[in-house]
Amino acid sequence: MPSLQDQLRGLVYSTEHGETCPDCRQPITECRCAEQEEQARLAELDGIVRIRRETSGRKGKGVTTIGGVPLPEAELKALAKALKKRCGTGGAVKEGVIEIQGDQREILKAELEARGYTVRLAGG
Numbered sequence: 001m002p003s004l005q006d007q008l009r010g011l012v013y014s015t016e017h018g019e020t021c022p023d024c025r026q027p028i029t030e031c032r033c034a035e036q037e038e039q040a041r042l043a044e045l046d047g048i049v050r051i052r053r054e055t056s057g058r059k060g061k062g063v064t065t066i067g068g069v070p071l072p073e074a075e076l077k078a079l080a081k082a083l084k085k086r087c088g089t090g091g092a093v094k095e096g097v098i099e100i101q102g103d104q105r106e107i108l109k110a111e112l113e114a115r116g117y118t119v120r121l122a123g124g
Contacts, residue, residue: 052123
């Protein structure tokens with residue numbers, strides 16, 4: 001981790017290249033940081049999709065979260081859209097985790113197994 005002084009001294013904008021990435025110091029058009037993060041996220045997955053119900057930090061409202069799906073971000077959003085449509089509820093994709101409103105674990109487990117994923121129910 002660079003020191004605060006190093007972080008503050010970094011080039012933010014260049015008239016030659018435009019905006020630059022703060023991490024790799026490359027022009028935004030040539031930056032590959034997002035691709036490398038995505039590849040690292042996919043590399044650490046074990047191939048098992050975990051479905052759990054969460055209520056913490058949500059004012060008591062239950063949310064079903066699906067983690068460990070080995071798909072790139074664009075395909076993950078498409079899968080989330082299909083699952084939300086199947087359940088008839090809303091949801092979102094946050095940091096590689098699909099969130100579906102309500103307790104939809106059984107419906108989602110059946111749907112994901114039909115799509116060929118290894119699924120485990122985790123948590124309460």
